[in-house]
Amino acid sequence: MPEPSPSRPPIGSLAIIAIVVAAGAGAFAYTAGWLSPTRLTPTKIVDSLAPPGGPSLGHRRNHAKGICFTGVFESNGNGAELSSAQVFARGEYPALGRFNLATADANAPDSTVRVRGLGLQLSTPDGEVWRSAMIDPPFFSVSTPEGFYELQLAAHSKDPNAMKAFFAGHLEFAPFAEWAKTAPWTASYAEETYNSLNSFIFVSGSGAEHAVRWSLLPQAQVVPITQEDLAKLGPNHLAQEIAERVAKAPQRWTMVVTVADPGDPTADPSTAWPPGRRAVEVGALVVQRIEGERNGPCREINFDPTILPNGVHVSDDPFPAARSAAYARSYDLRTSELKYYPYHSEAAGGGER
C-alpha cells in the first residue's frame, strides 16, 4: 500500500520541528549556564580554592585538614522561645562534628593556617538534623559570595598587584585582615570561639521570626600563644592536643544565640552586629570523644549549613546557599576520589595529618 504523500515537500513542517527542538535544547543550555561563561558556579568556587600544587584529592576542597569528634548537646530549654526546633527543647542530643583548619591543603602545618573551624551535626529524636559549619573569626572576610571568589582569584594570582586591587574593591576585607594580623593564636581547638557568622531565621512555635547568629564560646581557659611558638609545637599539634585533652576530660562550649535588632545587617556576614544585642545561652556542646578523620564518623558528612531543622531557615544572607552549592560540589568530588584518600598511610590515632 503506497504511503499517502503530502502534495508538496514538507519543508515548512520540518523547519517547525527543527525550530522547536533547537529552542528546547537552547533553553536547556542557557539554564545549565553553558551560554553564560561569567555565571558564578559551584565548580568555579571550588576550583578557585585549589592550592598551586592542585587540590588534596579525596579531601574536602576547603577546611581539608581536620579531626572528628562525638559528644552531646545539652540544651537548657532557653532557645525554645526563639525556635520550635526540638534541639532547643530541654534535653540532651547526640552531637557529631569536626575540628578543622581553613586550608585547601590537607597537609598544611597547623601554624600556617589562620582560621580554624568547627563542623557540627545535631540530631534529635524527631528525625531532624541540624548541620552547621562555624569558624573562629568574629566576622567574615567578604560580604558576598562573589567577593569570596574574587578573593580566591586574587590570593592565587601571580599578578603582584592582584591583592592590592582586591583590597581596593573590597573595603570590608580590611577589618578581617586586621583581625588576621593581630588576633591572638591559641594552641588548642578547645580554646577557640566558633561563630556561625551567617544569619539564619529562627521561627518560634507561635510563628514569630527572629534573625539570629550563634556562637560556641569555649569553657576552657584561653591561653594566647604566638604563631612562632605554635610552629615549634609541631605541624599536627592541634589534632594531637585535642585528642589528649578530651581523653582526660570532656571539653565544653556554651552556645549563645544572638538576636538581631530590626535593621541589623543580616545579609552581610562581614559586618558584626552592634554590641548590646540580646544574647541567649541555649545550651552547651560537650565533646566527649576524638576520632581520627580517617575512621571517624565526620568524614562522610557534608556540613552543609542549609541542612536545618524545622524551626530554623535561611535568611537573606546569600552565603548559606552559596556554601551549600559549593560544599555539594566538594563532597561529590572527594567521594569520587576515595582511592586517593590516605586510609592506609597511617595508623589511627591522634596524629591526623
Place this chain on the structure above:
Amino acid sequence: MTSAGKRFTFLQRFLHWLIAICILAMLFIGVGMKSTVAPKYVPLLATHKTLGAIILVLALIRLAVRLRYGAPPLPADLPEPMKLGAHLSHLALYVLMIALPLLGLTMQWTGAYPIVLYGDIRLPSLLPQSDAMHTLLWDAHFYLAFAFFAVILLHVAAALFHALVRRDGVFESMAPTPSHDAPTAVTHAE
C-alpha cells in the same frame, strides 16, 4: 486507517501531560541549580527533591495504568524501523522517569543527606553512607538526566513529525485536546 480515532484513555492523556510538565520543570531545575551559587539554589534544591518524589509516584501510577489499558496500535503503514524506534524510545522514557527519581533518592541517602520535602516531610534513610555508591549513583543520575532530555527532544520531534508531516493520528492519540471521536459527536458534526 488503523489508529485514527483510537486514543489513549483520558487518564493516560492526563497523566502524560501532567508528568511531561513535571519532568521538563525537573530537568531545567536540575541543570539550573547546579549552575548557580545564588540564594535560589536552596529553594530550587527543595523543589527538585519534592518534584522528584511526585514524579516517581505519578510515573508508577502511569505504568500501572499503561499495563492495564495498553496503547493504541501504531499505524500499520508506519515503517518497521520507526515502529521499533517508537517502542524503544517509549520504553526508555518509562525506565528513565522511574529510575531518575530513585537514583536521586539513593544518591542522597548514600551521601548521608537528610531528605526534606515541602511541608517538612522527611524521608527516612534506607541506605548507609558510601563514597563508592554515592559516586556511582551520582554519575548515573547526572548522565542519565542528559540522556533523558535528549530522548525527550527526540520524542517531541517524532510527535511533531506525526502531527505535521505524516498526519496519521498518532499525535492526536495523546494530544491534550478533548475527544471528538465519540459516535454521537461525529453524528452531530456531520
